[in-house]
Amino acid sequence: MKSAEGRGRTLDEAVDVALIELKESRRNVDVKILSETAEETIVEVSVIDPNAPDHSIPAPANGKGEIARGLVETLLKHMGIRAQVSVRTGSEPITLDISGRDLGALIGWRGETLRALQSVTNVMVGRHLDEGERIIVDVERYRQRREHTVREIAMRAARQVKMTGDAITLDAMQPFERRAIHLALEGDPDVTSSSIGEEPDRRVVVGPRKPAAE
Template identity: 30%
Template sequence: MKELTASGRTVDEAVHSALEQLNITKDQVDIEVIDQGKKGIFGFGAKRAIVKVTQRRNPAEETEAYLKEIVQDMDLDVQVHTAVEGKHVMYELVGDELALLIGKRGQTLNALQYLAQLAINRNSDRYYSVTVDAEGYRTKRRESLEALAIKMAEKAEQLNKKVALEPMPSFERKIVHQILQNRKVTTYSDGAEPHRHIVIKPD
């Protein structure tokens, strides 16, 4: 986080000077006026204004750097692309060795997403939701979960008995709940993390 003290004939001039030196815009900083300064009379008794300009934290950028550090420690040549939409941040991992980062049924990718979620909200004054994706895995996984949910709901209906799915993280359980909400079944989560899973019960 950058911080700079600058001076000028006026507060505005001092702020402008600081922004130029930091190469950032006014909406990215907090400004503290240390001295308002004085104009003086006929050039005598003038006093320069002094401000302290501090760059605001950017949780999305900080978390991007954190993810880059993790993949570098894994000795992988992977880039991280960040997209921010309101309170949702998407981190797209791009590289040649993404299978290692995805892991079995996305377990490694889910772990990275969990860490990113903790990191971005650690000292933030607003809550961000995070998605970490690689090679479009999230879309493929969603399609797979939707197909599985429908298949298992049909099985529950045919057998007229409860059917339990494999353990999965909360955001994946939400997908299953949503896809089955208009079918003649009831879905609920059972068990404790990390073994929490969905149970499909015929109505």
Template identity: 35%
Template sequence: MKKLTLTGKSIEEILTIFEENMGIKNGEYDYLVIDKGSSGFFGFLARDAVIEITIKKEYYERRLQEFLKNVIKYFDDRIEISVFSKNNRVFIAKIQGEGIGKIIGKHGKGLGALQHIATIFLNRLSDIKITVIIDAGDYREKRKELIRKIVGSAVEKIRNGAKRIELDPMFSFERRLVHEFLKKYPDVVSHSEGVEPYRYVVIERRHLNDNIKTRKSRAYNNR
């Protein structure tokens, strides 16, 4: 995770100031002493202490949970939030409660917006790219099954003569699911068009003269 190199009169002073400035708690970071420092001889040849601090995932989990609580309380302060990380780059938040429908919004737009601002918030605290995934009442799993059905229906239309099917605009994770599901249908190809938040997937019949270059180009757009 994020690493910082800090200097000060002593290791204790560095850690105290660091905790206060970052709002970080003991156990949410590790540190390595680079130089213990020295008071010198009668003030001469004095040397600052130097340590390298590594901020741990526990800090980001706590900050993400606090951020989400502050936002969600305006919808329903009884909603429960749990946060965990798969690794140092992907953080997952699960929210449960009777009021989650207000958060999910129509077609999941509210949930997508919350995830977007949560991702921005957490990335401002880190020096590596972090992905935030928010699931409300297993909405994503239900949405996944719906997308699977949408893909099956679109492929059926292509096989019945349609040359091109344009799906409704989707979030990036939903478009990835579409492209993934379509891999089992060798007679169709897909790519994404448009600009966020109106980017959508296009499904077409695969032609025999589709060459490798064309497929690579489409693969680049499968986002």
């Protein structure tokens, strides 16, 4: 079986490194996590033999969301976490809601643990997803609450930029948080927002909008 080792700061980065070497997509491989620390993740990515017996989880009638839900439930049990997992009705992309008591540790500082859980989920379910398709994992509607918070941060930053005329670089944020910032400010005629840096340290810069050239 053809395989490659990948290393990166995050699980996604490590898998992508191996996929580039193998020249394969996520739907055609299995991923095994060899090591995971705060500084580096190491994975082994193996190409699935199309002639080998298929032992993957069969897709149930209600589809990919149920596959992901079952895998996350199993993962949480192995982690010793008692929680309920459901597929959010009518959500696009597919979103899993995790609910229960005392789940703060599953979210982590600024959602870092939740982001890692989402990355693991997408790796585990990857072969069932279309190219570019992603599974969103949420805990007790954390993402919704966090989006509300970062929109308030965006408004405060915009007010300060208008007062001082100087650009502001915000703290590093997850992709969904940066998107909330951009959406909150896209209609403001006086400020602009842009993202700089590389994951996981990518940040939003809020600055004054330059007048259009006449």
